[in-house]
Amino acid sequence: DQQVKQNSPSLSVQEGRISILNCDYTNSMFDYFLWYKKYPAEGPTFLISISSIKDKNEDGRFTVFLNKSAKHLSLHIVPSQPGDSAVYFCAASALWGTDKLIFGTGTRLQVFP
Amino acid sequence: DAGITQSPRHKVTETGTPVTLRCHQTENHRYMYWYRQDPGHGLRLIHYSYGVKDTDKGEVSDGYSVSRSKTEDFLLTLESATSSQTSVYFCAISGRDPGANVLTFGAGSRLTVL
Numbered sequence: 001d002q003q004v005k006q007n008s009p010s011l012s013v014q015e016g017r018i019s020i021l022n023c024d025y026t027n028s029m030f031d032y033f034l035w036y037k038k039y040p041a042e043g044p045t046f047l048i049s050i051s052s053i054k055d056k057n058e059d060g061r062f063t064v065f066l067n068k069s070a071k072h073l074s075l076h077i078v079p080s081q082p083g084d085s086a087v088y089f090c091a092a093s094a095l096w097g098t099d100k101l102i103f104g105t106g107t108r109l110q111v112f113p
Numbered sequence: 114d115a116g117i118t119q120s121p122r123h124k125v126t127e128t129g130t131p132v133t134l135r136c137h138q139t140e141n142h143r144y145m146y147w148y149r150q151d152p153g154h155g156l157r158l159i160h161y162s163y164g165v166k167d168t169d170k171g172e173v174s175d176g177y178s179v180s181r182s183k184t185e186d187f188l189l190t191l192e193s194a195t196s197s198q199t200s201v202y203f204c205a206i207s208g209r210d211p212g213a214n215v216l217t218f219g220a221g222s223r224l225t226v227l
Contacts, residue, residue, distance in 0.1 A: 004155075006155075034215065036218075041220075041221070042220055042221070043117075043203055043205075043218030043219050043220050043221055044156070044203070044218045045218070046215050046216070046217070049215065089155060089156060091156075100146075100158055100161065100171070101158075101216060102158075103148075103155040103156040103157070104155050105153060105154060105155040106155050
């Protein structure tokens with residue numbers, strides 16, 4: 001039972017354009033969401049997060065949007081750069097009772113010139 | 114990697130042999146985790162620890178055991194390795210700030226079971 005789903009295994013975007021990565025979740029108890037970026041042969045690194053009391057969080061070129069009614073979140077990267085090419089993992093947790101993160105399957109983003 | 118060291122980084126072993134992966138942290142964080150990454154499955158939690166000698170199972174714990182005798186070290190043991198345990202294993206740590214479950218990951222250990 002995949003509680004966090006990333007239905008697009010890959011995405012290809014031209015440099016300078018917007019990249020939109022999507023994530024859906026099924027567990028209504030989740031109230032904290034994170035995005036991680038992973039380069040080959042390295043560990044995942046934290047990118048941006050959002051709690052359920054917000055519907056948007058920005059950090060530079062990265063913005064995460066949360067739609068709780070649809071149980072959907074998305075990561076927008078504007079403008080996309082070649083260095084953004086990596087695998088992006090969505091993750092979710094419930095703040096009460098556990099701090100275990102549940103990860104999605106990842107989306108490989110390729111930004112081409 | 115923010116004070117997390119995994120060893121070995123690469124290992125090839127044969128089916129049925131025991132394997133131990135080590136995670137060492139210098140951050141003095143209370144929480145430590147072992148995840149495995151596989152194509153089509155993302156990152157899945159194997160075991161985690163919330164203090165010395167305090168561990169618990171994750172979603173894919175069968176065939177794995179862990180130990181934490183010191184704050185800085187978290188060991189993952191495969192008692193008898195199988196080909197299905199071929200994977201990349203990541204250790205992670207967390208200071209568990211309330212409301213912020215940000216994990217910091219190590220660089221990974223690639224295990225191949227022949």
